[in-house]
Amino acid sequence: xxxxxDPSDVVEVPDEFRNDPVLSWADSLTAGxxxxxxxxxxxxxxxxxxxxxxxxxxxxxxxISDSYQREIKEMNxxxxxxxxxxxxxxxxxxxxxxxxxxxxxxxxxxxGDSFSLLLADIDSFKAFNxxxxxxxxxxxxxxxxxxxxxxxxxxxxxSRWGGExxxxxxxSVDADRAQQAAEKLRIGVESLVIEYRGERLRATVxxxxxxxxxxxxxxxxxxxADQAMLQAKRAGKNRVTVDV
Amino acid sequence: MESLSIKSGVSSPSVDxxxxxxxxxxxxxxxxxxxxxxxxxxIAWLTGYLSDVTHPVRFLVELSYxxxxxxxxxxxxxxxxxxxxxxxxxxxxxxxxxxxxxxARDTIEEFxxxxxxxxNVIAREG
Numbered sequence: 001x002x003x004x005x006d007p008s009d010v011v012e013v014p015d016e017f018r019n020d021p022v023l024s025w026a027d028s029l030t031a032g033x034x035x036x037x038x039x040x041x042x043x044x045x046x047x048x049x050x051x052x053x054x055x056x057x058x059x060x061x062x063x064i065s066d067s068y069q070r071e072i073k074e075m076n077x078x079x080x081x082x083x084x085x086x087x088x089x090x091x092x093x094x095x096x097x098x099x100x101x102x103x104x105x106x107x108x109x110x111x112g113d114s115f116s117l118l119l120a121d122i123d124s125f126k127a128f129n130x131x132x133x134x135x136x137x138x139x140x141x142x143x144x145x146x147x148x149x150x151x152x153x154x155x156x157x158x159s160r161w162g163g164e165x166x167x168x169x170x171x172s173v174d175a176d177r178a179q180q181a182a183e184k185l186r187i188g189v190e191s192l193v194i195e196y197r198g199e200r201l202r203a204t205v206x207x208x209x210x211x212x213x214x215x216x217x218x219x220x221x222x223x224x225a226d227q228a229m230l231q232a233k234r235a236g237k238n239r240v241t242v243d244v
Numbered sequence: 245m246e247s248l249s250i251k252s253g254v255s256s257p258s259v260d261x262x263x264x265x266x267x268x269x270x271x272x273x274x275x276x277x278x279x280x281x282x283x284x285x286x287i288a289w290l291t292g293y294l295s296d297v298t299h300p301v302r303f304l305v306e307l308s309y310x311x312x313x314x315x316x317x318x319x320x321x322x323x324x325x326x327x328x329x330x331x332x333x334x335x336x337x338x339x340x341x342x343x344x345x346x347x348a349r350d351t352i353e354e355f356x357x358x359x360x361x362x363x364n365v366i367a368r369e370g
Contacts, residue, residue: 060354061319065312067351072309074347 022048086160088138089145094167097159101169101218104157108171108212115212116178118168119225120148120185120205123237125164128201136196137164140203143194151188152181166205167222175211175242182207182240190238204238211243248289256282257307261289266299271306274314283317287324294328294335301328305339306368308348322359329361336362343367 017023084096092100101117108115122144129137141164148166149158157169168185170178186207194201208229210221228243235241245263252258257272268290276282294301303325310318322337329335339355341348349365356363 056358057319060357061312061316064310064315064351064354067347067354068309068311068315071345071347071351 089142089160091145091149091166092157092159094159094161097157097161097167097169098218100157101167101221104169104171105212105218105221109214113172114174116170116173116175116181117210117212117221117225118170118178118182118185118207119161119210119222119229120144120166120168120182120189120207121229121233122164122189123204123206123233128203132196132199132201136199136201139196140194140201143192144189144203144205147188147192148185151185167225175209178209178211179240179242182209186238186240206232206237207240208232209240209242245293248286250286259286261286261293263293263297266297266301267304268301269304269306273309274307274318275309275311276314279311279313279317283314283321287317287321290321290324294324294331294333297328297333300334300336301325303335303337305337307339308342318355322355326359326361336364338364338366340366340368343369 084093085091086093104115107113122140125137125140128140141160144164145158145160145166148168152158152168153170155171157167157171159167161167170181173181186205189203189205192203194203206229208225208227208231210224210228212221216224224243228241232239232241247263248259248261250256250259252272253276255273256276257270257274259270261268274282307318325335325337337356337359339352341352349367352365356365
């Protein structure tokens with residue numbers, strides 16, 4: 001049943017809404033008919049409120065979901081970090097070192113740059129464990145790791161490769177300079193005084209140096225560094241030997 | 245009313261709703277293959293329960309992760325509790341998180357927003 005429009009019932013549209021597209025749409029729906037009254041706007045406002053509520057709900061779900069996603073992302077970063085770090089020393093672990101060295105070698109291959117790999121092994125390490133216990137051994141490993149790290153450049157790679165073995169990569173460094181760098185590392189460790197439960201422990205390292213030559217792969221390069229290191233051990237320890 | 249009990253799965257949370265004590269517990273992680281399928285019976289149970297419960301109802305949540313659709317369902321579930329609360333049921337929500345995870349606290353605070361029923365965000369030793 002049609003009710004005639006009471007002019008006093010027609011709503012004045014506030015200025016700030018006059019150009020709102022949603023209002024134009026509502027106008028087009030109600031234009032020229034008797035629904036265009038205060039009541040129609042009341043109904044329309046309820047409808048808008050309903051959709052606004054749904055939108056609020058939607059954005060709440062998104063915010064919470066984003067929050068969980070951030071949590072997972074952060075956890076992933078931490079896990080990745082843990083998976084690449086040696087627990088005892090905080091250095092790169094074997095896996096991380098392998099990946100970084102591989103990447104470095106492919107760079108060197110492309111650009112014809114030089115690269116050297118050092119293997120440093122703590123001399124007579126077993127004696128620390130046997131004499132003072134495993135905790136002392138751990139402390140020695142940590143102290144040596146800190147010393148090595150502090151005597152390297154930012155761009156050098158430094159990892160705990162095995163029990164008392166450290167593998168170190170020197171980008172853009174040829175054999176001569178690698179030998180100098182290795183000597184610096186050796187002296188650094190030699191001059192360490194490692195405090196452990198009132199004892200003052202001293203450690204030394206034997207270092208093998210291998211340089212990148214075209215065609216060599218990472219396994220062979222590590223093998224060369226290892227052979228040089230063993231040579232240094234045989235020659236009396238606490239010294240640097242370059243693989244030839 | 246029958247209690248509602250669902251064992252946790254690889255990707256679905258555990259549900260333990262006891263109509264006698266009014267203790268409704270959910271725990272674990274929630275990213276089921278089909279969240280709506282998983283939550284629909286839970287919300288239906290809750291709606292029925294709240295319509296004639298006479299004693300206090302405590303919703304105890306120990307969920308550490310919800311995927312997007314589970315989040316939507318959880319808000320629907322909380323809506324039911326809020327509706328019950330507004331009709332006079334003594335509803336409370338206790339949501340626990342790992343003390344070491346401050347981010348989790350913020351996330352639960354997001355859930356709490358807009359609700360008027362008692363909603364506690366509680367730290368627990370990890």
